[in-house]
Amino acid sequence: MPDPASRGLSRRQLLLGGAAAGAGAAAAIGADAVARVVAAPAATPAEVLHGDAVVPFHGRHQAALAVTPQAHATLVALDLLDATDADGLRRMLRILSDDAARLTSGEAALADSEPELALVPARLTVTIGVGPRLVARAGKEVPAWLAPLPAFAIDRLEDAWSGGDLLLEVAADDPLTIAHAQRMLLKGSRSFAAVRWVQSGFRRSRGAERQGTTMRNLFGQVDGTVNPQPGTADFDRLVWIREGWLAGGTSLVVRRIRMDLDRWDRLDRPGREQSVGRTLANGAPLTGSWERDEPDFAALTPIGFPVIPEFSHLRRARSDDTSQRFHRRAFNYDEAPTAGSVSESGMIFTAVQADPLAQFVPIQQRLSDLDLLNEWTTPIGSAVFAILPGCEPGGFVGETLLA
């Protein structure tokens, strides 16, 4: 996955001068760079500080989807105050866009009360999404897909994790950066909207594992091997909306999925691998040796059963209709356990696609109908947002919505 953040030299590295900057960038870009660095007169090598990495805010699309998921993400859903009309929406989205543009570049927000906390962008991205009520209040027609998903038999949805008029997804490789950015954005929007829910999730921290390693979830599974990648034509076709005020935008489905680790514990390793259809050790399909081997759904065991069971998550998540695909990003959550239990864990699953009804819903319906993993997982939250197109400097996210 392309990662613009690790290509250039950071502001701090530039301040340190050329030679040091080269050293600073070395580990980020690999072996060739190391050779160059040592050839240069590097008297004061800089440390490699991933906190300096910047994901540019402006562009045709909002920026987060172009980068490898950050280590931490907080999703905040807000409800509009009754008094917030189209004019209020315009002011709110201008403020949010301006704050986000500054903070993501490592600068203080305009009314930043703790400007020093803004100096470590750590690939901060801020993604702004809108729900149906906000679109209606802006006076635009609400797309058919911008509504609660159809009910699935597996759902046990709680209001506390569902719905919302406005989504702010704040993601970065540093938790303090997120805390500060989140507060600045919520201060900027508090006259217009109130917090409905907050979901915080994590993956491996930056630099803990080799870049490009597929994440593992709290069941220990390699999770998300098959996933259209940003920068490919396939991704562009599946993700971006092409027409209307959402051109350049997309949709985001947020599902909070509780994972029952205590019941999962009772399942042995072969049982776990059958339920997923992949080995636990390296995520290879049960018919293969490596994570990215193509599964062979026709392969049979010596006694005639499919090697990858019909009820496995891998088989059920794969439709024969290749348009029924989406880009997924997931973050683990792990909250304080409630009385008597030893964990309260799960996944903040997000799916990105041009049309949730055509791409996400058929797959979710297949999984709701049959997926052995349902034994240990429960969707407890659900929301759908339109992810607005990006904006250029001087503009704001939402200008086509309010045009």
Place this chain on the structure above:
Amino acid sequence: MPDPASRGLSRRQLLLGGAAAGAGAAAAIGADAVARVVAAPAATPAEVLHGDAVVPFHGRHQAALAVTPQAHATLVALDLLDATDADGLRRMLRILSDDAARLTSGEAALADSEPELALVPARLTVTIGVGPRLVARAGKEVPAWLAPLPAFAIDRLEDAWSGGDLLLEVAADDPLTIAHAQRMLLKGSRSFAAVRWVQSGFRRSRGAERQGTTMRNLFGQVDGTVNPQPGTADFDRLVWIREGWLAGGTSLVVRRIRMDLDRWDRLDRPGREQSVGRTLANGAPLTGSWERDEPDFAALTPIGFPVIPEFSHLRRARSDDTSQRFHRRAFNYDEAPTAGSVSESGMIFTAVQADPLAQFVPIQQRLSDLDLLNEWTTPIGSAVFAILPGCEPGGFVGETLLA
């Protein structure tokens, strides 16, 4: 602060062979190593993976206090079940010690149900502390200081964040590592104790900022400049207990301090600097230019007031009695805001000292009596634990308690 983790080569790097291992270690140990690496025939340079870093579990003291604080820490307090007698305590502490020794070295726990999640130690440490009820149940005399702190006028303590029979502090540079270790430890102890409270906190992520940078709290303050450092005689004198079954152990005071960011917002920058006694930009005392300059409490303004106000946190936190000092470690917390607010934030403050009554309490009393920062901070949780001595391979943490 010494950091054993970054000195050696990790298991993964060793597996990759000598040359690659050198490359892997390069960025961790600096410029000299870079030169060596490039001189060697490094065909497949390894990435620098801080996830491989190990803090050895065994030793005279429990390990966490010897390292630079990790990026993430979760403190779990448990209450003993009624049936847990001295024999049960022994079994519990053996299990916890064995699990902790394995997990901190990047190996699966003995009954690990997700062994793949254990492979990224990321400087994992597990620190085991005990409260007065546990000590009594073990049949040992409870030290006078192992009790709730005296009440302070500023306290607004909530049961939800106070007390406990057993403390497990799980810290690492990776949040998934913590989630997995925490679950393994709680599974291991669930027959003996139930979770009372969980507090999760964070600092900057590893590699985001230059190593050795003093943390900032969510007020934006440089926080913890003056702090006796592990590896110094001063630290050893202040921290370690020398006699009895706790020889080699220490005490930990945990204070959960809510920080009212909304009210702090109303204070201007000079007001903030006066309340702390330091500049916000770089944490220098108001009488100095650099963070580590010694404050001059006698310096006066042109009109005769102290430059560092008498009511400032810096002045009040400094006793003239140099025995009234302790080692501090703090982690920020940032929870989902409750209705109507935009943040619910603060600090998990921990103080480490041989005797809380002689070292911590007088300072806390001074701050309770007068400290302008009290206007914006409120202690909402408090607990005191005895941190057990460390153990050698084959032994367990708690063997002197149960001897």
